[in-house]
Amino acid sequence: MSVDLTINSYFNEIKKKKISGTQCKECGRIHLPPRVICDHCKSQNLDIIELAGEGTLQAYSVVYVPNSKMVAAGFGRENPNCVGIVKMSEGPMVSAEIYGFDLSEPEKIKIGTSVKAKFIERGESVILAFEV
Known part of the structure; x- marks a missing residue:
């Protein structure tokens, strides 16, 4: 095949x-x-x-100075975004945007938190992200 x-x-x-x-x-x-x-x-x-689209957060970074595509999507110093590494339930790891955390208190983000796939339409593209 x-x-x-x-x-x-x-x-x-x-x-x-x-x-x-x-x-x-x-x-x-x-x-x-x-x-x-x-x-x-x-x-x-x-x-x-x-x-399956499920996994756990392994690492993360809150981004206050994003790239131009993220600026165009509305992110920046006053509206940071979170990116992270997710270990899928099947085993492999993937980097993606992470949603659902209060980014005004990033110290409360916990490694090992369960996340689920979220597909974000951005222009003509669809982005794989994860949310709590």
Whole structure:
């Protein structure tokens, strides 16, 4: 079976509000975003799978000086945003925007907090984010 493992196919799935990864048929490792070669056992025998969209916050940063795309989305010194690393329930980790915390008190953000996928429409793009 031929599978489309391009980054474009990954983002097309995000637009459909689905998170696709690959799972190695040899060792079981799950990759996000999808890969053509398993980074664990180097097998090229992978299947595309859909991830549940749940995970835990592993690291975060509150951003007060954002890039130009985030400024265009309304973020800045007076309206910071949060980015973080999420460990998906299936195992792989992904970086994304994080929503649902009171960013006026960032010290209250707790590593290990459960988060769920949130798909944000921004212009013609759909962004994978997570929220508490």
